[in-house]
Amino acid sequence: MTRAEMKKVLVVEKIFGGQMTNSEGAAALGLTNRQVIRLKKQYDAEGAEGLTHKNRGRTPKHALSEAVKDQAAKLYTEKYHGSNNCHFAELLEEHEAVKLSSSSIRRILLAKDIKQVRKRRRSKAHQPRERKPQAGMLWQIDATPYAWLEDRAPVFALHAAIDDATGTVVGAVFRPNECREGYSLVMQQGIKMYGVPLGLYSDRHTIFRSPNEKLTVEQELAGETKPLSHFGKAMAELHIEHIKAITPQAKGRVERLWVTFQDRLVIELRLLGVKTLEEANEALPGLLQKHNRKFAVQPKMADSAYVKYDAHINLNHVFTIRKPRQLGHGNTLSHNGIIYTFAKPNAFRFDAKTTVEVRQTLSGDVLIWHNGHALPLKETEKPKRVTDTKKAMPAQPRKPADNHPWRNGWNQKQVKNTTKSTTVQAT
Structure with missing residues (x-):
């Protein structure tokens, strides 16, 4: 019998013995008088066993086999x-x-004595920041390297962005390591599917900020602005406010996403038989849809804050590497050790030594960006210098003639030596 059942038996026996009334027994057991009367009847009919649970020892009908x-x-x-x-x-x-x-x-x-791997919890609690009220007000973006395919492939990085208001993963891509290309592809996925967000939250990686971000006092007084990274320039062109977090807790939404993905995505990829990074990227869109159906929430406000994506804007020309270059006299320029010129005629006139902005896309195409227009470039072939492959034969040694002026001094010296030796012999 359990402790509660033994207590019932003791109280009922005291009531039968006249040591307690029904009301006192009900107060001691936390029951009503009618319930105490029922207990007395059960005890009177079956004894102490009448107060035990009738299903004890039986297998419940809903029990698992x-x-x-x-x-x-x-x-x-x-x-x-x-x-x-x-x-x-x-x-x-x-x-x-x-x-x-x-x-x-x-x-x-x-x-079955099967132990599960448990994540170590943080020792210090961090109060989560309240979600944004509208979808599209803020995205959080990050990347993490992990053994996503366990021992079937090397470790590679997953880049992803999550909407702060809804928890929707707006884009994700696998890359060999954390890189600007991965973040650019994630942003392109999200913008094409949902629209342009108002803000973006990231860490302080040099992909997001220029190493020379700090300005000198003279530069600040001159009114110069902080230099931007290539990714930062793309955000400025799309009018997205770029916020760089100082601590990981500040972008906790995407940090917690990694815990969920490392717990679930690894197993989903294993069940699909994915063995390479390319196969993982092919399976990723379907897995993201499954994740969003389960974990996305409704925002506080139904109106979306997304700016509609203009299809006329070529995102491949936005997420680029940008460098200033100077045109030569033949409308040529040098970029990464290669000489380029215009691929086709254009309506713009460029003078020699004009500084232009050269952009290199994710696919490697090189173009000039001028007044909102992309002017494609092509490589020029350098003229090859013809070198003489014939090797010069070594010149034959020349021996001066006996009467050569070069020998005059030598001949006179020889005559003097000969005369002197003859005189000595005669003496």
Whole structure:
């Protein structure tokens, strides 16, 4: 008997013994007088056993069978290992047609002595910032390297952006490492699908800010503005307010997204049989839709803050590397050690030594950006110098003639030496 049942038996026995009244017994047990009278009848008819639970020792009708428990434990260890209880329940219903609650799964795994990997929680709590009221008011963007394909491929980085108001992942892409190209592709995905956001929250990586961001006192007095990175220039052109967080907690929405992705996305990619980075990028859009259906929320305000994307704006010409260059006399310029000229005639007139802005797209195309127009460039072929492949033969040594002026001094010296030696012999 449980402690509560033993207490009921003791109180009922005291009531029968005249030591307590029904009202006193009801107050001691926290019951009503009518409930105490029922307990007395059960005790009078069946004794102390009449106050015990009637289902004790019986298997409940809704209890899980041992076969189902063994199946769930086997599937977890062989196929779905690493998933948490909620995700495992979803995967069982989606792929195995087995519907179990997360609490049932927890009890099954504990009973089978299967331990789950638990994330270490932060020791210090951080108060989350309130969400923006409208979708499109703020995006948070970040990237993280991780073994997304476990031991099937090397570690690579996932770039993603999340809407602060709804929690919708607006774009994501896998790249070998954290890079400007990855962030640019994420922004292009989100802008084409949802629109241009009003603001963007990122960290202080040099991709987002120029290393020479600080201005001297003289530059500030001269009214100069802070230099922007290539990515920052793209944000300025799209009129997106770019905020650079000082701490990771400031952009906690995207930081918590990595916890969810590292917990769920790894298993989803494993179930799809993805083995390469290219295959992971092909499967990513469908996985993002699945994620958004489950985790996205409704904003406080139904009106969207997105600025409608103008299809006439070529985003490939916005997210570029930008450098100033000076045109030569033949409308040529040098970029990365290559000489370029205009690919086709244009309506603009450029004088020699005119400074222009050269842009290089993500695909490697090089163009001049002038008055809102993209002027494509092409490489020029350098003339090849013809070199003589014939090797000069070594000149034959020349021996001066006996009567050569060069020998006059030598001949006279020889005559003197000969005369002197003859005189000595005669003496």
